[in-house]
Amino acid sequence: MKVSAVGLSKRFPGVQALSDISVDFLPGEVHAICGENGAGKSTLGKVLAGLYAPEQGHVALDDKPVRFSSPREAQAAGISIVHQELLFAENLTVADNLLLGEIPNQFGWVSDRQMLDTARRWLEKVGSDIDPSMEVAKLSVSKQQLVQIAGGIGRGAKVLIFDEPTSSLTATEATALLGLIRELSAAGTTCLYVSHRLDEIFAIADRVTVLRDGAWVGTKPIAEVTPGSLVQMMVGRELLASSEGDGAFGEPVLEVRGLSSVGRFRDISLTVRAGEIVGLAGLVGAGRTEVCEAIFGVDRRATGSVSVAGKSLVLGSPQRSIAAGVALVPEDRKRHGLVLGMTIRHNGSMAVLPRLSTLGWLNRAAESRTVREFTDRLRVKAPSIESVVGGLSGGNQQKVVLAKWLATDAAVLLIDEPTRGVDVGAKVEIHGLIREAAASGKAVLLVSSDMPELRALCDRMIVLREGVQVAELGRAASETEILSAMAGV
Numbered sequence: 205m206k207v208s209a210v211g212l213s214k215r216f217p218g219v220q221a222l223s224d225i226s227v228d229f230l231p232g233e234v235h236a237i238c239g240e241n242g243a244g245k246s247t248l249g250k251v252l253a254g255l256y257a258p259e260q261g262h263v264a265l266d267d268k269p270v271r272f273s274s275p276r277e278a279q280a281a282g283i284s285i286v287h288q289e290l291l292f293a294e295n296l297t298v299a300d301n302l303l304l305g306e307i308p309n310q311f312g313w314v315s316d317r318q319m320l321d322t323a324r325r326w327l328e329k330v331g332s333d334i335d336p337s338m339e340v341a342k343l344s345v346s347k348q349q350l351v352q353i354a355g356g357i358g359r360g361a362k363v364l365i366f367d368e369p370t371s372s373l374t375a376t377e378a379t380a381l382l383g384l385i386r387e388l389s390a391a392g393t394t395c396l397y398v399s400h401r402l403d404e405i406f407a408i409a410d411r412v413t414v415l416r417d418g419a420w421v422g423t424k425p426i427a428e429v430t431p432g433s434l435v436q437m438m439v440g441r442e443l444l445a446s447s448e449g450d451g452a453f454g455e456p457v458l459e460v461r462g463l464s465s466v467g468r469f470r471d472i473s474l475t476v477r478a479g480e481i482v483g484l485a486g487l488v489g490a491g492r493t494e495v496c497e498a499i500f501g502v503d504r505r506a507t508g509s510v511s512v513a514g515k516s517l518v519l520g521s522p523q524r525s526i527a528a529g530v531a532l533v534p535e536d537r538k539r540h541g542l543v544l545g546m547t548i549r550h551n552g553s554m555a556v557l558p559r560l561s562t563l564g565w566l567n568r569a570a571e572s573r574t575v576r577e578f579t580d581r582l583r584v585k586a587p588s589i590e591s592v593v594g595g596l597s598g599g600n601q602q603k604v605v606l607a608k609w610l611a612t613d614a615a616v617l618l619i620d621e622p623t624r625g626v627d628v629g630a631k632v633e634i635h636g637l638i639r640e641a642a643a644s645g646k647a648v649l650l651v652s653s654d655m656p657e658l659r660a661l662c663d664r665m666i667v668l669r670e671g672v673q674v675a676e677l678g679r680a681a682s683e684t685e686i687l688s689a690m691a692g693v
């Protein structure tokens with residue numbers, strides 16, 4: 205069955221989640237819907253599945269306009285949505301979950317036995333041998349998804365909408381699910397696949413539609429896009445090419461000599477010049493984070509010398525390090541970087557409070573202005589700077605952490621795993637930001653386990669192994685060279 209979005213618009217307070225979206229989803233195709241966090245993908249899926257009513261436009265089935273006032277009506281018309289987890293009562297059985305809603309409407313009075321049989325038959329259609337008398341709460345997320353798919357198919361769904369279905373699955377479970385989706389589409393089911401994961405989109409989609417900020421950006425056959433062009437459609441701007449290191453950097457800003465900390469690392473010496481991004485590479489446990497922490501002053505046992513812009517730093521005091529112009533963007537943003545219960549405004553301004561207050565009074569207007577300036581530049585997607593940080597996506601949280609530290613005018617940025625767990629669009633923005641910081645004359649020391657990230661951003665890399673500095677590599681170093689230095693082979 206062909207399902208179409210025809211001029212769909214949907215608003216939430218303060219945000220146009222969908223504006224004038226028109227797309228045809230064709231029978232038997234796997235149609236990926238992609239875009240950054242907040243692009244409107246889930247909202248589109250929910251409007252198509254009858255969970256939200258659009259303010260403008262309509263849904264059409266085989267070109268006939270339909271209006272759903274509930275998901276049940278959409279299901280009856282053949283459209284089912286597969287959520288990340290079951291929404292039903294968890295202590296009910298699989299069979300109850302699958303069929304309770306249908307009884308007595310569709311089946312009249314049925315015995316438990318008949319219910320179990322029907323449930324088992326539906327589950328078989330998706331190749332699953334889940335016991336229908338089991339409690340749903342005891343199933344893994346991947347099995348809960350299978351139950352939902354079985355429910356959709358059992359009810360005769362012609363259109364299935366999957367919303368980020370693999371986000372809490374293991375790799376094996378994800379592969380199995382993609383296989384099932386392929387089979388369903390080969391059998392004629394129209395499959396809508398919401399995802400921002402490029403590998404999956406390229407593995408499964410026949411066509412792809414990109415949304416950005418609630419607007420339609422394009423719909424293309426998968427053969428006509430590349431990962432690069434797709435990311436560009438998603439983020440809407442030219443990706444910055446990797447910076448051309450010409451070796452012409454400014455004065456040394458961060459100078460570390462013979463830095464050691466018992467049991468963590470020993471005898472580290474490095475220099476980062478103004479405008480330079482130096483990578484700290486190494487395997488987990490090599491001491492990269494520990495070196496950053498010592499430079500930042502949170503390691504009281506560290507010995508050796510650290511100087512910033514020629515002035516030597518008293519080790520072991522983060523206050524002094526901050527005052528000297530050192531900023532640390534920590535790896536574990538939930539633990540160190542942010543106070544999740546506080547607003548963006550608060551989090552963003554914490555590090556600059558001294559600058560923003562006069563005679564002890566906080567200048568609220570200046571605070572808001574500074575924070576807003578940075579969140580705007582970073583394209584943090586949140587209704588306002590009064591939003592609580594814990595409610596933001598990982599990528600947006602990370603951008604708030606960066607905003608917080610960029611607001612300090614620090615001369616030295618120590619950045620630890622800046623893009624772990626963030627989506628591809630946020631990653632591009634964070635990379636742009638790090639390059640901008642360097643281009644503005646800051647000295648950046650970057651820890652990352654992401655090899656392409658290190659190679660794209662760093663002018664030079666220092667490799668640590670078991671707390672010892674073992675190599676220094678130029679930006680032309682190959683992945684193999686870096687890996688072999690890291691592993692010592």
Ligand SMILES: Nc1ncnc2c1ncn2[C@@H]1O[C@H](COP(=O)(O)OP(=O)(O)O)[C@@H](O)[C@H]1O
Nearest residue numbers: 216217219221240241242243244245246247248
């Ligand atoms: N129930 C809701 N109430 C208010 N705002 C919402 C709601 N659902 C989504 N939004 C907002 O609508 C926009 C699109 O969200 P969504 O469709 O979930 O995006 P995506 O799935 O692409 O990440 C976002 O700005 C989001 O904050």
Ligand SMILES: [Mg+2]
Nearest residue numbers: 245246247368
């Ligand atoms: Mg979503």
